Amino acid sequence: MALSLACCIFIPAVAWFEISKLPVLIFAVISIIIVLYTTFHKKSREKFKVREIAGLKAVENAIGRATEMALPILYTPGWGGDIQRPTTIASLNILSHVAEKTAQYNCDLIFPTHDPVIMSVAQEVVRESYARAGFVDRFKEDDIRYVTSSQFGYAAAVEGLITRLKPASIFLLGTFEAESLILAETGNIAGSIQIAGTDSTIQLSFFIVACDYTLIGEELFAASGYLSGDKSILASIRAQDILKIIIIILIIAAVIWVSFDPAADWWVF
């Protein structure tokens, strides 16, 4: 901190604002205004239709299947992300909902992770979900476990869990890398119902092939509002749609512009 203050005093020649990032700032501010407006404006919060997401609709069935078969549910957020990543936060939101249901149905929920920070947060999320469901005594801290930080060590550990426990349902929701197909195929061989979702476009193709349901891109982020029905969260999904329309208009404008002026690149930032 002392170094930072010294820099402030002795290096005044360097600009505080990086002018090349101005377009990013403008788009970020517009986005923030739209999200805040839709979230807090009364009319925006009125009920609106969110299209059906098959992967999220199947969550209840997957938990029901595990209960009927008396087998556990395995939930993992993948090796690629840490707690700073929005995808991990989105995954923990779904975990909260899943944990509440497993508490009600008295079904085991195993959560292996590669990151001890995620483990600590997930333990808290699951404990609270069990408390919300009124079954805090059913919470088993050891089921939310750290396995290893090594990528293929993690893959081998989760693969081993799937092979030994034969979970009825597997949730692969978060940031995945090369381990995605190893886990999804092992789950497929074990005969589990698999619900997957990731922000990695490369791994999405593997999940689509190997899993029963796949949450594609933004569906993973919409899950929290979709499952909880929280009006504020649902309203922010509306903001995503508005921003998408703005982006589509900008793309069309750029296509028309470049047709008349091939050298133009004002949209590149």
Add this chain to the structure above:
Amino acid sequence: MARKIPKIVCALFGVTLFVLFFSQHPSAKSLNLAILNEYFQIIFAFTLLVGVVSFVKINLKGVERGEDRPYRIVSILGVFVVPLLALIWGIKGDSPFMWVFENIQVPMQATVFALLAFFVASASFRGFRARSVQATILLVAALIMLISRSSIGDVIADEIPQVADWVRSYPSMSARRAILIGIGLGSLTTSLRVIIGIERTWLGGDK
């Protein structure tokens, strides 16, 4: 209060990091680095201890119950012996730690990675069955791509690599970018929900 303090800290750091992103001033850069690297490493070190304790506890319980005893003993030994080797002999090229890393850990990781080849084959076999129009289009695109990337692609016809490049650059890339735009917007709204405190699941929920 237990919920309010983390929410305030989260909002404060969220807004600070957002502001710092737009500055190139050395003090802003050093503060950014301190938050993202140093603060996070300190938090990580503490939670790693919790993680390792949990790992050892679970495996000791497993050993007591007699579940997969040999594997669990090896896991526990690994947790204690490898750091000890590093502490006593260091981590230089010819140290025992490096021997364990190069002759045990690396081959084991390579073995698990190699499994991917078989899993890609089995997943492709299932995925490329022409059961519908969409699946047939996928199958044709995959075949073109496979042939173009093998040595016989050019031999069969000069157009095959060109068609493959077109598939990759236009239909595939546009679909990928559409998904990426959705992910970007989803990340933005999720982050904002956390910063302004309407998304509280990471704190354990509403109560």
